[in-house]
Structure formats: C-alpha cells, structure tokens
Amino acid sequence: MKKISRALALTMTCALALPAFAQDKPVAGEVKEGSLKGKTLTFVSYGGIYQDGQVAALKEFVDKSGVTLLNDGPTEIAKLKAQVDAGNVTWDVVDTADLPPYVHCGTLFQKLDLSKLDVSKIPQGQVGECSVPAMNYGVVLMYKNEAYKDNPPKSWADFFDTEKFPGVRAIDGSGDPTGGLIEQAFKAAGGDPKAMTPDDIEKGIQKLRDLGPDTIYWKTGAESQQLAESGEADMIMMWTGRAMTAVKNGAAYTPVWQDWLVVMDQLTIPVGVKDTDAAYALINAYLGANAQAVLTEKTSYTPINMDAKPKVDEATAAFLTSTPERNAQGYQQNIPFWVKNFDLAAEKWNALLSGN
Numbered sequence: 001m002k003k004i005s006r007a008l009a010l011t012m013t014c015a016l017a018l019p020a021f022a023q024d025k026p027v028a029g030e031v032k033e034g035s036l037k038g039k040t041l042t043f044v045s046y047g048g049i050y051q052d053g054q055v056a057a058l059k060e061f062v063d064k065s066g067v068t069l070l071n072d073g074p075t076e077i078a079k080l081k082a083q084v085d086a087g088n089v090t091w092d093v094v095d096t097a098d099l100p101p102y103v104h105c106g107t108l109f110q111k112l113d114l115s116k117l118d119v120s121k122i123p124q125g126q127v128g129e130c131s132v133p134a135m136n137y138g139v140v141l142m143y144k145n146e147a148y149k150d151n152p153p154k155s156w157a158d159f160f161d162t163e164k165f166p167g168v169r170a171i172d173g174s175g176d177p178t179g180g181l182i183e184q185a186f187k188a189a190g191g192d193p194k195a196m197t198p199d200d201i202e203k204g205i206q207k208l209r210d211l212g213p214d215t216i217y218w219k220t221g222a223e224s225q226q227l228a229e230s231g232e233a234d235m236i237m238m239w240t241g242r243a244m245t246a247v248k249n250g251a252a253y254t255p256v257w258q259d260w261l262v263v264m265d266q267l268t269i270p271v272g273v274k275d276t277d278a279a280y281a282l283i284n285a286y287l288g289a290n291a292q293a294v295l296t297e298k299t300s301y302t303p304i305n306m307d308a309k310p311k312v313d314e315a316t317a318a319f320l321t322s323t324p325e326r327n328a329q330g331y332q333q334n335i336p337f338w339v340k341n342f343d344l345a346a347e348k349w350n351a352l353l354s355g356n
Contacts, residue, residue, distance in 0.1 A: 011347040015098045028118035028305060029288015030279055037066030038279055044072045045095035045134075046265075053298030054095070054134070054286070061285035067278065077108070078269055086109055089272035099176075100198040101131035101266045109268040117301045118287060121305040123327055128335075131266035132283065135295060137301040138240040138321045138330065139178065139261035141330050147234040156181075160188035160207055167234025170227050171208070175216025176342075177349035179333035180261035181237065182208075193334065195327055198341050205348045217353055228253050239263075241300055244319035259331040262319065266305070296320070 043058070045051040051073060062069050067356045078246055083089045084107075094109075103110050109130040119127050143153050147167050158165050172178055183193035186204035195203075208215075216233055218224045221242045227233045228246035236253070238246070242253060267286065269279045285291060292303035296310035303310060303323045312320070321330065338345060 003118065005142050008231070013304045017158060021056060026118045026280075026284050028121055028284060030292055031061055031285050033064055036278055036281060039066075039275060040068040040070060041092045041278055041282055042070040042090055043093050043095075043277075044073055044075055044091045046074045049205045050301070051095075051297055053173045053295050053301070056071065057291040057295040058165050058282065058286060059294075060291065061282065065281065065285075069282075080108055087272060089270050089274070091270055092273050092275070093282050094268050094270055096131070096266045098264055099335065099339060099342065100236065101128055102335055105130035106271075108271055108274070110271055110276070111219070112269070113280070116277070117284050120352075121289070123130050123304065123305050123306065123322070125306070125332055126262075126264060128266065132287065133209065133304045134265035134267045134286075135299070136264050136304055136321050137263065138302075138326075139172065139180065139263055140238055140240055140243055140244050141256040141260075142228060142236045142238050142246075143256065144231060144234045144250045145254055146231075152254065153235065155256065156184035157188050158256075162183060162211060165235070168214050168232065169211050170216040170218055170224065171211075172224070172232035172237050172239075173353050174219050174221070177345045179338040179345070180331055180334075182345065183350075184259065184261075184331070187323045188208075191217060196334065196337060198344055201341065201345050201348055205286070206231055207351050208352060215230040225249075226249075240302075240319045240321065244300060244316060248315050255319070256331045257326065258331060260326070262321070262330045264266075267329055280294045 013143060028249065045054055051071065052237045055071060058069060062223060072091065073096055077100055078093060105111065111129050117132065119132060122133060141153065141156060141159055148165065152197050153159060160168065182201060182204035186196060186200055187193050189203050189207045191200055216227065218227060221239055224236060224238050225242045227236055228237065228251040229249055247253060251354035267283050269276060273279050287305055289305045289307040290310035292305040293310040295301060296303045297312060300316050306322060
C-alpha cells in the first residue's frame with residue numbers, strides 16, 4: 001500500500017507541476033509585467049518609416065516589461081563583425097536583409113533556441129536556423145494595362161517572352177542579385193530551378209540579357225515607382241510597397257501574383273550578446289499578432305503573424321502577401337544555393353549591370 005501511495009503522490013505532484021511548465025512556454029506577443037525592469041536593449045534596423053513602425057510595434061512590450069529600448073542603425077554587417085571580433089557587442093537584436101543570417105549563421109548570428117520563441121504563426125518555411133522574419137513583402141511583376149489590354153502576362157515566363165509580349169522591361173538593379181529572378185529566368189530558358197548548378201547562373205543571366213538593350217535597371221524603389229507612374233515601362237519588377245503606392249497615385253498597372261518572389265527582412269541575435277534571454281523576449285513580443293498589426297498599419301509591410309488583423313485601406317490590403325491565396329502563389333528562392341554561390345552570382349550580376 002505504501003508503494004501505491006507513493007506512486008499516487010508522485011503522479012499528483014507531476015500533475016500539479018504541469019500547468020507551471022505550460023505557462024513557461026512562450027506565446028508570441030506576451031511578456032511578463034516588469035520582467036525586464038532596469039535592463040536596456042538596443043534594437044538595430046534600417047531607419048525611416050520602417051524602423052519607426054517597428055518601434056511602435058514594440059511599445060506594448062516596452063511599457064509592460066519595463067525595459068529601456070535604445071535604437072541604432074542602419075544595419076551594417078561590417079560594423080557588427082567588428083563588435084563580435086572585439087568581444088564588445090552592443091547590438092542586442094538586429095534586423096537584416098534576407099541572406100546575411102544564412103551566410104553568417106553561427107559566426108555573427110546565434111543559432112536560435114526555438115523553445116524560447118513562439119513561431120507557430122509564421123508562414124511555413126520562413127524560420128531559419130539563425131533568424132525569424134521581421135516582415136514580409138514581395139517582388140511582383142507589374143504590367144501596363146494599356147500595353148497588353150485583353151492579353152496580359154500571367155507569369156514570369158511571359159515577362160521573358162518578348163515575342164508574344166513586346167515592350168520595355170524594368171528590373172531591380174538596386175543592389176545584390178535577386179536569386180528568385182535568376183531562377184525564374186533559368187526556368188524560362190528551359191531549366192529546372194530546383195536542379196540549378198553554379199554553371200546555370202550564367203544561363204539565367206543570359207536570359208535577362210536577351211530581353212534587349214531597352215531594358216531598364218532601376219536603382220531605387222522610388223525610381224521603379226516613377227517608371228510606373230510615368231508609364232515608361234511596359235512590365236516592371238517592383239517591390240509590393242512601391243507598386244501599391246504607384247497604383248494609389250494613379251498608375252494604370254496590374255500585378256501578376258503567380259510566383260511573386262517572397263522577400264523578408266530577418267530578426268537576429270548577434271553572437272556575444274550580453275543578455276540573450278532579454279533579446280529573445282523582445283523578438284517573441286515582436287512576433288505577436290497585435291505588434292504585427294501595428295507594424296503593418298504604420299509601414300504597409302505584410303505582417304508575419306498569420307493571425308494579425310491590421311486595419312488598412314482597400315488599396316493597401318490588395319498588396320499584402322499574408323492571405324492564404326497569396327501564400328500559395330508565392331515563390332521562395334533556394335536560399336542555401338544562393339548563400340553557397342553568392343560571390344559567383346554577384347560577379348555575373350555586376351557584369352550584366354555594367355553591360356558585359
């Protein structure tokens with residue numbers, strides 16, 4: 001009987017302990033009252049409206065946790081590397097472009113302990129070993145209504161078909177190569193993007209050359225928007241935020257959503273951060289539905305929490321990429337391939353932009 005009583009007591013003890021364990025599991029958007037009082041965190045991003053929106057999204061976290069939140073930027077990988085190398089890391093959570101957390105995973109950015117984050121509401125395939133998405137937006141094909149009338153393009157294959165769809169193309173030439181675009185170009189050349197080799201990068205680049213000498217490589221998002229508003233190009237590769245603003249301003253263009261290119265800034269924790277748990281708390285709060293709704297309302301970027309319900313106008317809502325339909329239509333570049341072959345891709349991309 002004693003053995004049974006001890007077993008029963010042990011069972012009851014475990015049962016009573018379960019709620020405590022359950023409560024310790026993080027929930028996106030939640031933080032304990034006063035849990036970070038007296039602590040300071042530095043959040044690093046790209047400034048402007050975007051970072052202002054991120055700070056607004058974190059206001060509830062700051063007010064409830066009691067943390068002092070400092071802001072810095074813009075994000076510079078060289079500056080972060082100098083901090084890590086010196087063993088004096090002053091940046092606690094860093095917003096980066098999409099590839100750096102994969103390129104520098106484990107060296108500049110910590111491998112994440114996902115038991116400290118609630119990533120259950122993030123779209124599938126967007127959580128990396130060293131990062132979670134900070135927001136989503138897309139690169140979308142926009143076509144001029146007047147140019148194609150009753151026979152508009154329906155895919156990137158049509159973008160590369162200059163015989164059936166003649167006209168001036170405009171492509172993002174603002175910086176690093178867009179892997180997803182090169183993959184689509186390679187596909188249009190008859191290849192299989194899932195089986196790309198380093199040699200196939202040139203085949204994709206050549207398909208871009210084949211668009212002809214009147215192709216425009218825009219250098220800024222503002223320039224792409226101006227091309228749409230002036231009607232100068234017949235098809236334009238555009239960031240969804242710029243496309244949305246152009247349409248709001250009267251540009252008579254329509255998006256092609258099939259295989260829109262998924263883009264996401266990333267949230268990371270640098271190697272050598274002094275208070276890793278506090279950094280996790282910030283990120284987990286940022287991932288909450290309410291925080292993400294605020295971010296979208298302030299910036300028009302797409303929330304990365306699928307339960308977020310931002311209050312935006314109809315024109316803005318039309319360019320958000322978080323609906324089930326848009327998620328199904330999105331195209332994600334082969335990140336491991338582009339990380340491995342980034343230098344080669346950049347070399348060939350720069351040759352294209354220089355006319356070689």
